[in-house]
Amino acid sequence: MPNGNSNGSGDSAVVEAALLRHGGDGTRLMQILREIQEQTGWLSPDILTRVAEGTRLPRGRIEGVAGFYHFFHTEPLGRYRVLWSDNITDRMAGNADLMARMCKKLWLKPGRVSEDGLVSVDTTSCTGLCDQGPALLVNYRPVTRMTAERVDQIVELIRHQTPLAEWPAEFFTVEDNIRRKDALLGADFQPGDALKALKSPQEVLDAVKESGLRGRGGAGFSTGQKWDFCRAALGSGANPAHYVVCNADEGEPGTFKDRVLLSSYADMVFEGMTVSGYVIGAKKGLVYLRGEYRYLLEPLNAVLEKRRAAKLLGQSILGRTGFDFDIEIHMGAGAYVCGEETALLESLEGKRGVPRKRPPFPVTSGYLGQPTAVNNVETLASAALITAKGAAWYKAIGTPKSAGTKILSISGDCERPGIYEYPYGVKVSQVLADCGARDTQACQIAGASGLCVAPNEFGRRIAFEDIPTGGSFMVFDNTRDMFQVARNFAHFFVHESCGFCTPCRVGTTLLANAMDKIDEGHGGEYDINDIWRVIRTLKTASHCGLGQTAGNCVADTLQKFRPSYELRLNVRDFEPAFDLDKALSKMREVTGRDDPGAHFHIAHRKSRAGLGTKAGDPS
């Protein structure tokens, strides 16, 4: 149990131990800071100074990293840190009322630490538990299926300072909820199957190319081609090397398929990494695991140990001389932008998660400037399967342009949320029928940055040539207010913008402000025009994909669910976002004036009754 109140001598031992474990290597800063914080509860100024000395990095660098990531704390946040997942699906399941109940019982304001330093309660972006929400993290351990009763139990446990280890185990149960298996989830795959089938690296590469496998993170780049570029690129500098990186920073709101793959199919994922290492000539693979999945670290390390014992990792894998490969898991610390592969690489190198300029692409200059193949969890699992079962078998599944299957993470208004694997080409309507969705008015596919699909488009297909997706599939029925869905996403991007480029840093805030202004009943046609202008700037001027796609959901809902905006608009040409008359309140107070000159007589229309102002409220 971390101690919220740092105690000097104990802390310094913890810091020294962490520095020693990582050899004072500044590229391992993320891991050093996380391991220290797990013991001390927060990163005090003294700790940062010592880490700076121990890694021989400028102190500003350390502070910059500690300040960037949502899960690093430069202020004490209590011995119990409760973070409510605040995705739209959690809101629809009633997280706002439950969180208010928790705060009330603990005499707390959200975001503030209790006076005795015991506990703090706040919100965080989607935790990848949308199929079993509302969810929260207590000291970064997930608690699912929150109810009023469970809130009360947790409040009691915190009040009595019960260590997390003694909390009821069922609180921490995370279900896989696999509802439909296909080629990947249903495969008969034993650890080593792919490695035993290995031919020459060129032959394996040819098979991956031949299979038509494309990146499962959403962008859909050919995996074989990526490996080919990486294999052809030369390492540089004093320590030339090639690297395999598994992108397990599954942060797109509504996505949780990687969580399930890493919980129950980790061998397949690790084997895919090993195959990739064999092809590109890498000796080392890194998994970048999102901070929200901290609880998976020990189980995953146990799988790695087992694989080493079985000669599936390490020196001379399966007795092949020269085939050396091992895998290490790095934890992220709560930054959505690190799902972008170059931001991920920066983070892996112990820096702030700011996306790099491309080119050069990671295949030629990635981790530590060396050729690096960065692949999604699901892509790597598929590559293992292709290697074991053959390219032709795989290519026969799906559509000509989208070979294989896609795992969808389905949440929201349906009877059976969970994991569904389909061959590419499946219609949206088919997916909706299978998961028991009724009276559906919209699906948000591929997350907050993805596509909002209306009923007249439910005949469209999940495939790279139609609707590409990383796997997020959120369902909204007729009782939902699509304006509030878009407003939730607009705020998500404000929180997750890395702040590096102005179009994104400012644009996401302007967009969220405009949505709030409309929500509060002050919006007019002018504001809609302004929203379009901001979305255009975001799309064309942002440095990376985060900013470029941050306006998608607002743009889609403005086109497809326009009345949900229009019903909130004023007929006035323009109205301030604030109450003009109230802007004179302080001067009226000091001067005691109340004459007509001390007021603006402008009628403000209140937002209409009947339109829910809370996300997820039926409107």
Added chain:
Amino acid sequence: MNAPLPKRKLKVATTSLAGCFGCHMSFLDIDERILDLVELVEFDRSPITDIKHCSPDCDIGIIEGGVCNAENVHVLHEFRKNCKILIAMGACAINGGLPAQRNSLDIRDILAAVYAQPGRGVHIPNDPEIPLLLNEVHPLHEVVRIDYFLPGCPPSGDAIWKFLTDLLAGRTPTLGHGLIHYD
């Protein structure tokens, strides 16, 4: 086809709200080009003419400075009501500028500090003739709709000239490199 806009002088009104008149001074830096300008426009309410209120048919309103008191709000509303096109000119009009530095403090505390007299307590001037200050200083676009923004502190005479001639010729004004200065 190609029917030109009717040839008539456009009416231009200008004012300074919570500004320093620096933008108006910069406006005069268009120098002799003002003779070309008056061939195209007629000045309505403006410090140049000393006309006190806008005619109801102004074409262009140019406003310097942000909104810091009740009178500023009334003037701004008068401009919006009477001008087809409203331009926010200069850093204060666009961002609040220097006067908005007070926004991080409570106006009540500021007045209490400014009007404290040793041994005689605090006497804040209080007369219906004096407009009340707003709790915070706002840029123009937070109070009314603004059509164009002319940045600079102040925008140079050349920038103002380029902006106005673009506008008068029916082009969307663009300043581009070299005409945006903050010094």
